[in-house]
Amino acid sequence: MSGTPPTTDLTPDTTTVTAPDADLLDKVADAVREAGLALRERFGEVVRHETREELMRALAANDDTALEILRPALTRLRPQARWVEDELDGGELPAGEWWVVDPAEGNVNHLHALPEWAVTATLVRDNRPVLTAVHLPLTGETYTASAGGGAHLDGRPLNVSATADLGLSIVATSQARPDEDETVVRRVGASITAMLFDALVVRTSVPATLHLTNVAAGRTDAFWQFAGARADLLPGALLVTEAGGRISDAEGRPWTPQSGSFLATAPGVHAQAVATLSR
Structure with missing residues (x-):
């Protein structure tokens, strides 16, 4: 690895x-x-x-x-x-x-x-x-x-990107499901706004797995999501990990399927992405 x-x-x-x-x-x-x-x-x-x-x-x-x-x-x-x-x-x-x-x-x-x-x-x-x-x-x-x-x-x-500047990064997020509660929906909206200020380009679409294949392949530099199912995140989590990327929750803590958020990044932008998402 x-x-x-x-x-x-x-x-x-x-x-x-x-x-x-x-x-x-x-x-x-x-x-x-x-x-x-x-x-x-x-x-x-x-x-x-x-x-x-x-x-x-x-x-x-x-x-x-x-x-x-x-x-x-x-x-x-x-x-x-x-x-x-x-x-x-x-x-x-x-x-x-x-x-x-x-x-x-x-x-x-x-x-x-x-x-x-x-x-x-x-x-x-x-x-x-x-x-x-x-x-x-x-x-x-x-x-x-x-x-x-x-x-x-x-x-x-596959290898994740060598990008070390969030301001030069393409980042992405996904809607976990169409019926999320209001708190999650508002958190998603706030996170997209924050990334629009700090990243180069923000992509928003479903499904999560395809964004994570792009992170693993070095095409994009970060992906985050609030909530989500195991089937949404486990395949990409392993792909990104094995491609040399970093996985955590949005606050930088260890991620498990019980976490309320998910973040996968190239190592060079992980800390910056956490700072943006934690605002």
Whole structure:
């Protein structure tokens, strides 16, 4: 791993990494690619909906399409691992191995014929992510990371940017969910305003995972979010960590899925980003 060690309780424990984990990652990547192909076949036209119920049915149809492939494939690969049933869940998991999967990350974009969506699968062991695969079906890109094994894009190593000036940085944030309470919404708005003063460019869009792949690849320099689910943040947290980035909450404290905020940055701008978000 390159760069400054990340400040997070989820920093992978490389002493637990085993050769079978590395072999497993290739097969997980195959599974998310297969699920992505199925979703790509459903992509193209805007899916119209007049009510919240119609929207939820359309979202569920995409999820089910991918899960019909992912659930049996991942269960065969790791039958002892339990399955997180709700992709919107947050907080700590019980001990042991868990599959944390988002079958259609950015699902609402898919329904609106927008290109920003992906399929993700992350194996979590005793609350530490040990491997992840993120596939972008429209570009064909697959991002992978394993604890202690680095982060890669289609086999090429990833490294976060060397930027050391927030004023020269592209930063990004994402809306965790459309029904956040007023306190979170106002905090998001204030943080965007603060970053508009301190950063070069501020991007705001969903989903979080695609912003985090950009941080891991050195294309953008920081990403933050208030609230959020495990499936939103764990894949990107491992990718950024293994690409040499720093992970914390918005105040610079160690991040866990129970934290109320999340920050992933290139090491050189972490302190500046914390100062901006803590105002």
